[in-house]
Structures are given as structure tokens and as C-alpha cells.
Amino acid sequence: MSGTAPECIVAVDLGGTLTKIGYVSEDGSATSVRRLETDRSGGQEGLADWLADRIAEAVAAAPGPCRGFGIVVPGIIDPATGTVLSAPNVGWTKMPIRDRLHDRTGLSGTVGHDVRAGGLAEWRLGCPDARNVLFLPIGTGIAAALIVDGRLLVADGYAGEVGHTRVRAAGETLCACGQLGCLESVASAAGVARSYAAARGTTVGPNPDARAVAEAARAGDAYALASFALATEALTESLLLCTTLLGPEVIIIGGGLSGAADLFVPEIGRRIAATATFQRVPELRLATLGADAGLIGAGLIAWEGLDHE
Numbered sequence: 001m002s003g004t005a006p007e008c009i010v011a012v013d014l015g016g017t018l019t020k021i022g023y024v025s026e027d028g029s030a031t032s033v034r035r036l037e038t039d040r041s042g043g044q045e046g047l048a049d050w051l052a053d054r055i056a057e058a059v060a061a062a063p064g065p066c067r068g069f070g071i072v073v074p075g076i077i078d079p080a081t082g083t084v085l086s087a088p089n090v091g092w093t094k095m096p097i098r099d100r101l102h103d104r105t106g107l108s109g110t111v112g113h114d115v116r117a118g119g120l121a122e123w124r125l126g127c128p129d130a131r132n133v134l135f136l137p138i139g140t141g142i143a144a145a146l147i148v149d150g151r152l153l154v155a156d157g158y159a160g161e162v163g164h165t166r167v168r169a170a171g172e173t174l175c176a177c178g179q180l181g182c183l184e185s186v187a188s189a190a191g192v193a194r195s196y197a198a199a200r201g202t203t204v205g206p207n208p209d210a211r212a213v214a215e216a217a218r219a220g221d222a223y224a225l226a227s228f229a230l231a232t233e234a235l236t237e238s239l240l241l242c243t244t245l246l247g248p249e250v251i252i253i254g255g256g257l258s259g260a261a262d263l264f265v266p267e268i269g270r271r272i273a274a275t276a277t278f279q280r281v282p283e284l285r286l287a288t289l290g291a292d293a294g295l296i297g298a299g300l301i302a303w304e305g306l307d308h309e
């Protein structure tokens with residue numbers, strides 16, 4: 001092995017069904033990213049052991065010296081103690097995963113939140129000069145990462161739930177969170193599929209497919225166009241609120257529904273610009289890192305942790 005091989009972090013984006021693992025160098029480039037089926041057969045403890053084994057394997061196969069690990073998890077995370085307080089998607093409650101992984105691998109590392117990590121990566125690699133950024137991944141639900149004055153807003157894990165802000169366009173639709181009229185009930189990929197199905201009087205299957213609705217909309221289907229119009233209205237209302245409160249310079253739209261960006265993003269930009277009076281009008285952009293954003297963010301958080309050691 002060459003003595004000049006770059007140092008790396010073993011980065012992991014742990015998901016309920018799929019886990020990504022790869023190497024992230026200090027400049028944020030990711031290599032050898034693999035997608036594995038998450039093994040949840042061993043329960044809470046078994047999953048921690050499985051993860052430690054995958055990290056140990058990756059360290060053994062690394063192209064250069066490994067400085068540590070960085071993992072991100074969907075749920076409520078306490079980054080200070082490296083504990084996952086609650087992550088129903090992976091079945092963890094009060095799991096001190098950073099210490100467990102340290103005990104098993106001998107490496108130090110960091111634990112972060114998947115969406116905030118993705119936002120960090122999109123910011124650092126996509127618009128590093130901006131100090132106020134809103135990253136909005138629109139998938140099955142809608143989450144957000146908020147960068148304010150050059151800092152990622154965490155608020156003990158509670159910040160960024162833009163999908164559960166109430167909007168008039170959502171009416172009295174019941175959200176999975178228990179509230180009525182949340183943004184994501186009409187503007188997530190699932191929400192768009194649902195409102196299309198409701199308008200057509202059909203039911204959606206277990207995997208509502210917003211892509212099919214987008215194709216129908218581009219072909220001129222009135223119901224599909226109406227579903228995207230509703231999502232556009234709801235997103236405009238919520239993003240105007242965010243713009244008024246947080247003053248983002250850039251709003252980055254990501255997630256699965258960004259594949260249909262032509263059907264809603266330019267219109268939202270026009271409406272915000274037309275409605276804003278004193279507010280700073282944000283630039284709307286599309287995410288550039290795709291599905292690897294969380295993994296890259298996991299690596300960047302670990303690198304920043306090393307800087308502070």
C-alpha cells in the first residue's frame with residue numbers, strides 16, 4: 001500500500017431496510033459505497049453487533065488509514081453522547097451506539113441524524129459560501145435541515161420538522177403525526193400520490209408512486225396536474241413562512257419528489273418572489289448529492305469531530 005493513500009472515515013447511513021457504507025475523505029468525496037440489507041433479525045443488540053462487524057470489515061479493507069467512523073440514523077439522536085434516543089425505523093431505543101461501536105472496533109466516531117447530515121453535505125459541497133440554507137428532502141415524508149448563521153440548527157433533535165407545519169392547502173387531512181393539515185400530507189411524494197388517488201376515486205397501494213403521477217401530469221392529466229398544484233400551493237405557504245422566520249439565502253430541494261421538480265419547483269420560486277415584500281428572496285436549487293448525501297454528511301460530521309478532539 002502506498003504511504004500517500006488518503007486518510008478516510010468509515011461512513012454509514014443506517015436505514016430501516018437499506019444501509020449504505022463507504023469511505024469519506026476530508027474533502028467530502030465518497031468511495032466504495034455499498035448498499036446492504038439492514039439485518040434486523042437480531043433485535044436491538046443484534047443490529048448493533050451487525051453494524052460493528054460491517055465497520056470492522058470496512059476498516060480492514062480500507063484503501064488508506066481509517067481515522068474513525070461516522071454513522072447517521074433516522075430518529076432522535078443525542079450527538080453529544082452518541083446515543084440514539086429513539087429510532088423506530090431501526091428498532092433502537094436509548095442505544096449508546098457510539099460507545100458500543102468504539103468498544104467493538106477500537107475506533108472513535110460520531111453519531112448524527114440522517115437528514116441533518118444530508119443537509120450539511122449539500123451545504124458544504126454545494127453552496128459553502130452561503131450561511132443560511134434550508135435543505136428540504138421531499139420523499140415519503142418531508143423533513144428539513146436548517147443552517148442558520150453558518151450553524152446547523154439542532155435544538156436537541158427537535159428542529160426542522162417543516163413537514164409538520166400546518167398549511168391551508170392541506171385542509172383537515174389527518175397526518176401520521178396526529179395533527180390535521182400538515183404540509184407533508186399533501187406535498188410529500190406519498191401525499192401527491194394520495195391526493196391523485198382520492199381525486200380519481202381509486203385507492204393507492206402500499207407503495208404510492210408519485211413518479212407515475214408526475215408522468216401523468218406531464219401528459220396533461222388534469223387530476224395529476226391538480227395534485228401537483230395542491231403540493232405547490234402547500235409548499236409555497238410553508239416555505240414563505242420559513243423564509244420569513246429564517247431568511248435562507250438558498251433553499252435546496254431534494255428527495256424522491258425532486259425528480260419531478262419541473263412540475264413544482266420553478267412555480268414555487270416565482271410565487272415566493274411575487275409574494276415577498278421585505279423578505280430576502282431565496283434561491284431555489286435542486287440537491288446534487290442524491291442518495292449519498294446522508295453518508296457523505298456522516299463522514300463530514302466525523303471529520304469535524306476529529307478537528308475538535
Ligand SMILES: [Zn+2]
Nearest residue numbers: 164175177182
Ligand atoms: Zn404531521
